[in-house]
Amino acid sequence: MVTQDHSAVHADHRLDQMLAACLKAVEAGQPSERQTLVLRHPEIAGDLVKFFASLDEFKQLAVALRLRLHSNTDPAPAHFETVDDVAQTGISGPKDLAQTQTYQPTGRPPGPAGLAGAVEIPGYEVFGVLGRGAMGVVYQARQVRLKRLVALKMIRSGNHADEAELARFRVEAEAVARLQHPNIVQIYEIGEHQGQPFCSLEFVSGGTLAAHLAGTPQPPRRAATMARTLALAIEAAHQRGIVHRDLKPGNILLAEDGSLKITDFGQTRTGSVMGTPAYMAPEQATGLKDVGPPADVYALGSILYEMLTGQPPFKAASILETLEQVRTREPVSVRLLQPKVPRDLETVCLKCLQKEPRKRYGSADALAQDLDHWLAGKPIQARRTPAWERAYRWVLRNPVVASLAGLMAATFILGFVGVASQWRQTQAALDQAETNLYFQRISLADREAQAGNTDRAEVLLDLCQPFLRHWEWHYLKRQCHARWLRLTGHTDQVRCVAYSGDGRQLASCGNDGTVRVWDTATGKPMLTLSAHSSWVSAVVFHADGRRLVSASENGTVKIWEATEGRELHNYEYGFAHMTLSPDGRLLALLQGESLAIHDLETGRQTTKIPGRIPHNQAVAFSPDSRQVATVLDTCLHIWDALTAKELHLLQKSLSRGVYSLRFSYPNGRFLFVSCAAEGMGWTWNFEDGPTQ
Numbered sequence: 162m163v164t165q166d167h168s169a170v171h172a173d174h175r176l177d178q179m180l181a182a183c184l185k186a187v188e189a190g191q192p193s194e195r196q197t198l199v200l201r202h203p204e205i206a207g208d209l210v211k212f213f214a215s216l217d218e219f220k221q222l223a224v225a226l227r228l229r230l231h232s233n234t235d236p237a238p239a240h241f242e243t244v245d246d247v248a249q250t251g252i253s254g255p256k257d258l259a260q261t262q263t264y265q266p267t268g269r270p271p272g273p274a275g276l277a278g279a280v281e282i283p284g285y286e287v288f289g290v291l292g293r294g295a296m297g298v299v300y301q302a303r304q305v306r307l308k309r310l311v312a313l314k315m316i317r318s319g320n321h322a323d324e325a326e327l328a329r330f331r332v333e334a335e336a337v338a339r340l341q342h343p344n345i346v347q348i349y350e351i352g353e354h355q356g357q358p359f360c361s362l363e364f365v366s367g368g369t370l371a372a373h374l375a376g377t378p379q380p381p382r383r384a385a386t387m388a389r390t391l392a393l394a395i396e397a398a399h400q401r402g403i404v405h406r407d408l409k410p411g412n413i414l415l416a417e418d419g420s421l422k423i424t425d426f427g428q429t430r431t432g433s434v435m436g437t438p439a440y441m442a443p444e445q446a447t448g449l450k451d452v453g454p455p456a457d458v459y460a461l462g463s464i465l466y467e468m469l470t471g472q473p474p475f476k477a478a479s480i481l482e483t484l485e486q487v488r489t490r491e492p493v494s495v496r497l498l499q500p501k502v503p504r505d506l507e508t509v510c511l512k513c514l515q516k517e518p519r520k521r522y523g524s525a526d527a528l529a530q531d532l533d534h535w536l537a538g539k540p541i542q543a544r545r546t547p548a549w550e551r552a553y554r555w556v557l558r559n560p561v562v563a564s565l566a567g568l569m570a571a572t573f574i575l576g577f578v579g580v581a582s583q584w585r586q587t588q589a590a591l592d593q594a595e596t597n598l599y600f601q602r603i604s605l606a607d608r609e610a611q612a613g614n615t616d617r618a619e620v621l622l623d624l625c626q627p628f629l630r631h632w633e634w635h636y637l638k639r640q641c642h643a644r645w646l647r648l649t650g651h652t653d654q655v656r657c658v659a660y661s662g663d664g665r666q667l668a669s670c671g672n673d674g675t676v677r678v679w680d681t682a683t684g685k686p687m688l689t690l691s692a693h694s695s696w697v698s699a700v701v702f703h704a705d706g707r708r709l710v711s712a713s714e715n716g717t718v719k720i721w722e723a724t725e726g727r728e729l730h731n732y733e734y735g736f737a738h739m740t741l742s743p744d745g746r747l748l749a750l751l752q753g754e755s756l757a758i759h760d761l762e763t764g765r766q767t768t769k770i771p772g773r774i775p776h777n778q779a780v781a782f783s784p785d786s787r788q789v790a791t792v793l794d795t796c797l798h799i800w801d802a803l804t805a806k807e808l809h810l811l812q813k814s815l816s817r818g819v820y821s822l823r824f825s826y827p828n829g830r831f832l833f834v835s836c837a838a839e840g841m842g843w844t845w846n847f848e849d850g851p852t853q
Contacts, residue, residue: 393529469502712739746760
């Protein structure tokens with residue numbers, strides 16, 4: 162028992178807290194999430210439901226009491242521009258009514274229904290005026306039998322209304338009565354009291370979409386979702402043969418749960434411009450009588466445009482100026498006003514706002530489907546209007562301005578063509594003069610180069626324009642840079658020359674028994690080596706560039722320090738013919754009838770190739786110093802320089818001698834043979850196939 166009492170006390174305490182919070186929210190004008198609270202607290206759900214019902218009943222009584230207190234004055238709610246502005250204004254209690262309505266004595270006699278509080282419709286308890294339009298008044302009332310709040314719409318002129326006004330009112334009521342859709346304000350009853358027609362409509366308490374937007378752009382997905390909802394509702398109306406003709410944010414209401422409700426259908430009368438200019442289709446703005454569903458598609462595009470940008474596509478200082486913009490101007494790009502709006506959604510919006518009805522969506526349902534595609538991330542069906550078509554439309558709407566612009570453009574083009582023609586003629590003359598000057602400079606440069614004045618020739622060549630330089634210019638430029646160095650010092654014939662690996666030194670040897678080393682940049686001698694007693698027939702730099710190898714006809718080989726000229730080694734081989742390898746390390750010697758290869762690092766013989774080698778036969782190393790070629794037994798052989806392994810064999814009789822052998826550089830793929838028997842030279846490509 163103690164536990165149960167404690168639980169009951171705790172539940173009562175929680176209920177008191179919840180009720181206090183709800184009352185505080187109501188007092189502050191904040192909406193309360195009733196359903197959420199009931200689901201969240203099932204232990205006190207019954208008490209919460211009873212409390213909310215009592216609170217609603219109290220609100221209704223408070224509104225009636227407040228209106229009774231002002232029964233001696235005629236309430237004058239805000240005047241609306243058209244009857245369609247007599248939408249449900251979201252008044253849900255005395256606080257809302259006090260903030261929305263302004264009650265002031267007017268001094269005029271009461272309307273056809275008497276004072277606001279004196280309107281009497283059987284079965285309804287009238288609380289007050291929600292709004293007035295051009296032809297109707299909307300009251301907030303309570304349907305007594307069903308105990309629900311409703312909106313009562315009545316003709317303002319009452320018994321004095323003509324047949325046209327009464328017919329229009331009945332058409333509106335019958336149109337709404339035929340529509341049964343969750344996003345369309347429902348009609349409960351159509352009736353007539355004392356000759357005055359009325360209709361009872363669903364009361365929507367959340368205010369208008371216009372008040373909700375208040376010039377604030379909405380997130381693109383939210384805007385697309387709301388536009389899709391409205392398009393489906395309008396499509397349902399079109400399927401019943403009903404066209405709204407004045408669709409705008411002021412005629413769209415918000416229910417307490419946030420859902421949208423379209424109101425004020427029934428404006429079916431033709432022959433006059435009806436609707437609100439900022440949302441009116443061009444065919445309506447021109448007074449076209451046959452206005453159909455495309456006008457509502459245009460209005461849906463205007464509403465989507467306002468939700469995305471915070472403003473309608475057209476709005477000027479006056480109604481006439483706004484209508485003129487609707488007829489003649491293209492709307493400003495959505496992305497120009499709001500760059501973050503996706504391009505496809507802008508395309509959907511602008512397709513609705515096409516001036517020609519046939520270029521809009523074929524139906525409100527087609528619009529809803531394209532919005533569905535965009536929301537699902539799928540490709541839309543609409544395509545952007547090409548720039549040429551937008552320009553063509555502008556010309557059709559503005560023929561005078563377009564004619565003046567075309568005339569100015571033609572004048573500009575003709576002037577530009579004339580100036581361009583003169584410029585081309587002048588440029589051609591300048592080009593010809595530049596060409597003549599070029600050839601004059603080439604001729605002078607050639608004359609200076611022939612006279613040895615290369616510096617003057619180069620100055621003339623550098624003055625030539627780059628785009629005119631052809632082969633003759635490049636030829637003379639090379640001639641100016643081809644510097645010949647005269648190396649003097651040898652007293653007899655020069656037998657052999659060799660470059661160092663870096664190309665900075667040149668070694669030469671000759672019949673005077675000397676080896677000379679030259680600076681290749683200046684042509685000046687660096688060293689003179691006079692250690693051989695007979696002709697020096699071969700000289701080569703070692704691969705390290707620091708040593709120099711020379712050999713003479715008397716069979717001596719010497720190794721020198723290349724910078725100071727110190728003798729490092731001296732070998733006496735007594736050979737008939739010798740060849741140094743390109744890296745300066747190996748020495749091939751013809752000794753008797755055999756070929757011996759010596760390592761100059763150690764001075765020792767490393768390889769010997771026996772056989773009958775004719776006297777005075779040539780010997781050649783490959784560029785990498787790994788192979789050696791010579792004639793053995795009248796055939797040309799190529800050997801491995803270190804192992805004496807035979808690599809290639811050319812079975813061709815060379816018994817009458819070979820004067821010279823040379824490998825191609827740098828790959829060593831070809832071998833040139835100067836043969837005494839044929840009296841000519843020939844080339845052997847020994848890498849392309851097997852030995853023949």
